[in-house]
Amino acid sequence: MAAEPVWSVDPRTGKPRERVAVEATTEDVDRSVRAAHEVRESLADRTGRAAFLRTAADLLDGARERIVATADAETALGPVRLTGELARTTAQLRAFAEVVEEGSFLDIRIDLPDPGATPPRPDMRRWKIPLGVVAVYAASNFPLAFSVPGGDTASALAAGCPVVIKAHPDHPATSELCAGLLRGAAAKAGLPEDVVVLVHGFDAGVELVRHPLVAAAGFTGSVRGGRALFDAAAARPAPIPFHGELGSLNPVVLTPTAVEERAEEIGAGLAGSMTLGAGQFCTKPGFVLAPSGEAGDRFLDALAAGVAATGPAVLLDHRMREAFVAGVAARAALTGVRTPVTPGAGDAHTVGAGVLTVDAARLTGREGGSEGGSGDHHLLLEECFGPVTVVARYDSRAQVTEVLAGLPGNLTATLHIADAADDEDAAPFLAALTPLAGRVLVNGWPTGVAVAAAQHHGGPYPATTSTSTSVGATAIERWLRPVTYQSAPARLLPPELRDGNPLGLPRR
Template sequence: MTSTLSEARRAELDSVAARADAAAAPYAATAPGERAAALVAVADTLAAHAAELVALGMAETGLTEARLNGELTRTAVQLRLFADVVRDGGYLDARIDAADGDFVLGARPDVRRVLTALGPVVNFAASNFPFAFSVAGGDTAAALAAGCPVILKGHSGHPRLGARTAELVAAALDGAGMPDGTFQFILGQQEGVAILQDPRVRAGSFTGSIPAGRLLADIAAARPAPIPFFGELGSVNPVFVTPAAIAERGAAIAAGYVASVAGSAGQLCTKPGFVFVPAGHGLAAAISDAAESVAPHRLLNPRIAAGFGARRAEIFQTPGVSVLAEGELNEDQDGQGWATVTIVSVSAETLRAQRERLLEEAFGPLSILVEYPADADLAGLVAELFEGNLTATVHIGAGEDSAELRELVRVLSGHAGRVLFDGWPTGVAVTPAMQHGGPWPATTNDSSTSVGTAAISRFLRGVAYQSTPQALLPAPLQDANPWNVPQSFAPAGQSRSWGSAS
């Protein structure tokens, strides 16, 4: 990408990177209680300004008041959850191996290991989650919790909301006594790339499209000193429904399916893009009726509306596609697209034959119902058709179990970060055990998650200290343990009994 940034703008970005770099060491050294209190202060500030922020979000994104209020609440809860993670200190994984003259491999020195903050992180905000995956969203919360200053590259789809949210976040952190430069906000595509390339930035995070995410991941990897880049990209989230599930609750499955596709006009990374049902399922009328009751919803911006319209037309024009619910896409006087739910149906054989036209994600309220024959190898279909996904869903009957079902679950667990049963993938719970990730192209790094308390590990690196005087050890590794964090001990003499429990 060729940059056309002016010298003045480059100087401004250099100042941003310098402030983040200067903040890195003192912010990482903040005591857990202080950093946790700062995260709670951010959450409280956002909640106190909810009405103002939601109104801005509605104007810029077209998302509903109820959706944005819920998302802002989720964002505050996420910050409070990470505050508890920081205060607990277990995320530091402090390990202390005592000096051992009788070590089984020869004398062992005193070795202590702890996870420490990477340094400044650039976070690229998402368009479809203006709170939860944007300025103060999960990536920001995890990085700040880890002790990393954040440079937030705002999204062009909601610049006023982004700037105002950033102003509130920065003020809350400053009021809590955090170092200058702990949180900063920039706008502009070239500005984001320039910051990602700055040697003072130590990691990047992103939520968005596959092309943009791949471009940024390649830039991060091509730096003279490559840095980790955590991108959440595309996912079609396949769903598999057994005959027993349909026999038990077919109407509920049809209604839940349409609701999941319709939510936020289908502009969710976990929207079910493909639902596999047995041939002769009998759900067509129920799906069509449910879709007819969905009111038009504005898409995020004209670019997304145009992309959805083109993708929808391509699917309609594909041989073997039957329309169950045609839906509508209308453009208003401002160029904004208003859409209702589109559901089409294909056979498994058509999906195989037309995979080049059908398998690509349709970002918007569209999904494909896939009818499979009674003897279908569903696990084989997964392996044949799908790359990595954020989620995979299975609907089964009460007590249903079989070798084929177990094989399907095994294969799905290798293709998705979250496997769920008898529900719908939209709605990602902010809770410690959540995994929101998956193999490429769902993410650029399948070893991490962007939701749940494990998300903090993305912005940490291990450092071991050997034979280090107490006064020179970081607080979590000192014998006095001034931060009162969990410490794992390997005492002298223990190595002689390794393996004895087996």
């Protein structure tokens, strides 16, 4: 049977642009993984890895106009957004080059022998080594920063792991372009091109996570798709780490005093955050607890005005558009749900942003009985991918705490408090939000993930399937495992662990 073609599709029209590649067969995936596995030792030298990462960043920057044009044609995200995303992507590659050179990611720990200790302590030297070939699954909503040249790829290469990347079907031409640049950067840095390999196709993605030479996987996408791959990774004869980012509601809590102080400012800020990128950010604030009363009404009016002023948006593909239209319709039809701005279909290719509101009591089961209680309203506490947010109006601190207790895990949680120091709700609400997310913001908006050493982009399930981050310097830790050498002769130790610290690395 002939391999199926892979087409690049214009989401603005739904029409195919060009045939890009063919879907990988089981044999193709096997060849790709084995090719990457065979060249893994070429990444052992940290100086070469750092040079490779910087060269990749330079080549991507040099092809900026072509990359942005190709990605825009496949995603409709726009040149401004994509130019910024490319800059973030190349900055991330350069940041990991610095991490590799600095060396603290190796986590070197040395305990010298002490025969007089109880019990006696032998010579022990611990560091971290790369796992092996990493499978990377590209994301639909970030064709650069979370796809072929993105954080999973950059951090895995920095760790010394070759990557086999499964392209996302929404941007295959962008994936091919970026993969070619990464492979070219490898050759330019004196490394084999097969430290980066690209495959296409749904079946290829499943085969990839099952391949015995794949040592770990990184995924950004839907709960359904991610959970299927996570289960496949766990069901292998030798299970592997699967670092999946699956879905997030990203709750926001507004204290009464914050809303009294700056209702209009908060409403406008939320409107900008939830419609950014047509609401297709994994950190979109999709659920808000706002107080009842006059100040809460002013906040809602400002939010509605900001959302209503947003023009029609093209989503990443027509399948996502259909899911959004169906999802907001099901939510709007629930008992007690109101639509200050009705979300849904625009023309045949666009959607309109919207706002849904509900009394918080309906989310606790304390209002409406069996037909109007929390059992019917669970949809409001699930992510709806696209430009919509749900505002639940609360009457008491206890109501906020009860609703938060029913939320799933999230990437982010946000609290807006008054500038004054006497906001008595600030501490209790912050304490209630902290268990829910990997990043907790105060008086800000979550759509914006800085690439920094202290960043954590992850959270309790279903936000992620592990406790790791996919953004920031510590993302490299996902692709390493610790090894201790006990009583090994000096001549057998790697230079990183020898007496005298010949490489000048950070050590404990």
